[in-house]
Amino acid sequence: MASLIGYYSLIFGFCFSFLIIFFSIKNFRDSNFFDSKLISLSFLQFFFVTISFLGLIISFVNSDFSNETVFNHSHTTKPLFYKISGTWGNHEGSLLLWLLVLTLFIFLFLLRSKNQTKQYRILTLLFQQIIIIGFFIFVIKTSSPFNFIFPIPNEGLGLNPILQDPALAIHPPILYLGYVGSSIIFSSTLAATSLNYISREWAHHIKQWVLISWVFLTIGILLGSIWAYYELGWGGFWFWDPVENVSLMPWLALTTLFHCILVLEKRLILTSWVVVLSIATFTLSMCGTFLVRSGILNSVHTFANDPERGLFILIFLFCLIFLSIFIFFFFHKVKTKNINSIFWFSKDASILINNWFMMYFLSVILIGTTYPIFLEVITSQKISVGPPFYNKLIVPFLIPFLLIMTIGPKLKWIKSDLKDKSYLILSLIFSLIFSILIIKNLNTSFLANTILITSAFYLFFSTLREFFKKRLLNLSQNIAHFGFSLLILSILFNNIFSTEIITNMKIGETFENKNFKINFVRVEKKDEQNFKSIIGKFNIENSNGNIEILRPELRIYNQPNIMTSEADIKTNLLNDQFMTMNLVQNQDYFNIRYQIKPFMVWIWLSVLLITFGALITLFRSKYEN
Amino acid sequence: MYGRKVKFRFLFVLLILLTLFLSVFLILKSLEENVVYFQSPSEIKILSEIENKKIRVGGMVKINSIAMQAKEVKFIITDFKNEINVIYSGVVPNLFTEGKGVVAEGYLKDKNFFLATKILAKHDENYMPPEVKAALKEE
Numbered sequence: 001m002a003s004l005i006g007y008y009s010l011i012f013g014f015c016f017s018f019l020i021i022f023f024s025i026k027n028f029r030d031s032n033f034f035d036s037k038l039i040s041l042s043f044l045q046f047f048f049v050t051i052s053f054l055g056l057i058i059s060f061v062n063s064d065f066s067n068e069t070v071f072n073h074s075h076t077t078k079p080l081f082y083k084i085s086g087t088w089g090n091h092e093g094s095l096l097l098w099l100l101v102l103t104l105f106i107f108l109f110l111l112r113s114k115n116q117t118k119q120y121r122i123l124t125l126l127f128q129q130i131i132i133i134g135f136f137i138f139v140i141k142t143s144s145p146f147n148f149i150f151p152i153p154n155e156g157l158g159l160n161p162i163l164q165d166p167a168l169a170i171h172p173p174i175l176y177l178g179y180v181g182s183s184i185i186f187s188s189t190l191a192a193t194s195l196n197y198i199s200r201e202w203a204h205h206i207k208q209w210v211l212i213s214w215v216f217l218t219i220g221i222l223l224g225s226i227w228a229y230y231e232l233g234w235g236g237f238w239f240w241d242p243v244e245n246v247s248l249m250p251w252l253a254l255t256t257l258f259h260c261i262l263v264l265e266k267r268l269i270l271t272s273w274v275v276v277l278s279i280a281t282f283t284l285s286m287c288g289t290f291l292v293r294s295g296i297l298n299s300v301h302t303f304a305n306d307p308e309r310g311l312f313i314l315i316f317l318f319c320l321i322f323l324s325i326f327i328f329f330f331f332h333k334v335k336t337k338n339i340n341s342i343f344w345f346s347k348d349a350s351i352l353i354n355n356w357f358m359m360y361f362l363s364v365i366l367i368g369t370t371y372p373i374f375l376e377v378i379t380s381q382k383i384s385v386g387p388p389f390y391n392k393l394i395v396p397f398l399i400p401f402l403l404i405m406t407i408g409p410k411l412k413w414i415k416s417d418l419k420d421k422s423y424l425i426l427s428l429i430f431s432l433i434f435s436i437l438i439i440k441n442l443n444t445s446f447l448a449n450t451i452l453i454t455s456a457f458y459l460f461f462s463t464l465r466e467f468f469k470k471r472l473l474n475l476s477q478n479i480a481h482f483g484f485s486l487l488i489l490s491i492l493f494n495n496i497f498s499t500e501i502i503t504n505m506k507i508g509e510t511f512e513n514k515n516f517k518i519n520f521v522r523v524e525k526k527d528e529q530n531f532k533s534i535i536g537k538f539n540i541e542n543s544n545g546n547i548e549i550l551r552p553e554l555r556i557y558n559q560p561n562i563m564t565s566e567a568d569i570k571t572n573l574l575n576d577q578f579m580t581m582n583l584v585q586n587q588d589y590f591n592i593r594y595q596i597k598p599f600m601v602w603i604w605l606s607v608l609l610i611t612f613g614a615l616i617t618l619f620r621s622k623y624e625n
Numbered sequence: 626m627y628g629r630k631v632k633f634r635f636l637f638v639l640l641i642l643l644t645l646f647l648s649v650f651l652i653l654k655s656l657e658e659n660v661v662y663f664q665s666p667s668e669i670k671i672l673s674e675i676e677n678k679k680i681r682v683g684g685m686v687k688i689n690s691i692a693m694q695a696k697e698v699k700f701i702i703t704d705f706k707n708e709i710n711v712i713y714s715g716v717v718p719n720l721f722t723e724g725k726g727v728v729a730e731g732y733l734k735d736k737n738f739f740l741a742t743k744i745l746a747k748h749d750e751n752y753m754p755p756e757v758k759a760a761l762k763e764e
Binding site: 235356360363364367368371381382383384385386388389392393502503504505509562563564565580582584585586587588589591593 | 644648651652655656659660661662663681691693694695696697698714715716717718719720721722723
């Protein structure tokens, strides 16, 4: 029943697209004022999509197995929370969520753009409707979540157990808010370009939307990363896995876009660049959806390998790119009287240089991710591009990037001079000495690490210094940049100081090396709602004689019958102790991994700090309005 | 002869092209060095020489072939035509089971022995390397 209502309200929502297009064109031609009917229509469209989404959730909660999606991804013994999160833990449901967020954002946009011109608002609505229609057709035609199956099965197939996790339950909606949020930036940039509407006021208005989607995208990526850390047992936070890269690319584009918009808001230069970046951000989000959903990249996100779906997104993507290129070339007029050459020693120049670096990072990731795909299509050779590729190409360029990130904010807009800049050199020397002191006692490659850590400390100290100033000019920027330096430092120290032991042990055995003694005490068995759990008990004695007890867990899910490892992690401010165990079929040995990962918690905290900086800017600009 | 603006523009375009070339060069060069090729046991059998380069081997874990010891795991990867012995010490993923698909990354010792440095976790219980799927279809 719920599925039926869901299906019909989805169709209703689709019909509203045409109503909206009809009335907006009429309004665009005939009237001087924005017709508030359009807001109501957008709300109704959003409302119907919400009903449809709720219908799907109810089908999941009630385990209505006459619905094919529910049958494929749910099970009666699953806890309620994961029944609900299962709604978007599959291809069909997650696309419905895309659609929901698309309609939500355009409705919010119309509400929040009352002081913009009528034409601009209508055109943005129209462009957004094009995207919405594309997704409606996609959902209804190729991946309807409301297909019936007959005869009705008694039991569902269950949700992949590694998705049954709190962080991953909220990861997709939040990531989608970020991805789809960039659609508003895309539509409004196209609208502003066609109307020649780009101005400093426009930059100020669009900045909020950029920040909103940036914040959601960042938190979405963070959640995914935390999940991969404790659930996949890979013992790290970033693996340069294609699905991770695919989310990092729009993030880089969005971050670059944000900084460009700041320049645009101040000086009305770089307009073309802003347009290109807005288009790129949304295109990359769509590309990400395409690569992940089409089954080209093999990962936990690949729910279905239906070539028709991949083809549809690809065609739709090309149409959107073509449309935006068309608008960009034929409508975009550079306001010639506003061209001011950029002086090399100014805030604008440093932002532009770092934009360049960001674009370089973006292209490295783009090529590394897509090259294997193209190679396979062309030569049918299978290759993979791993972390060494990215580390080698990205890490060295972080050094100038960090240096410019330190110096840039200290400069003035338009033109700066060298007066009162001696402290910059002093703090550079200070950071250099500081890093040499840290690195010299370690047997890692001295030169590379020293330079890298120096530049990170440089940013760290100079942002830290700002906090103690009496008049803090730009708190949010300083917090965000401080967070970034903290992130880089934690990642570096995490890499340098991590230790790891991997061994196979039987119950009762003891492993010993010069630093640790690991004693596998026993295992306990427990029955939970939809899995059996085996919990190991390990005593770990370090060289100082401190004993720590860790209890990694193995879960054997009933439906589908899959085993997962749950890491036991003891976190404190200095380091994480991380342990997983695994049992291979028919063997008495357990595969044990024990790691000490320093500053792990600081990686998460620093990302939160950066997000906090962005939030302050967001609320401040709201307050100013 | 030319105005300042033209010179500035020219420099700008030159700079863009230069960085573009540099980055493409860098990327292609490290791609060459860091790419890992994927091969099936049958492809390894017909190799003319064994290079000391990291590769990936994919196939199914042969039934009753896993032998675990304290330091290492030994098993056999098969594509139902040819097989290869793998020696591995490291983390074993959850879905590493006899009769299921596996991808191992590491170095070839000779045509029959593979020293794995990593076994890749696949997230889906029904995952099967494409080569194996193709091999199974032929039978």
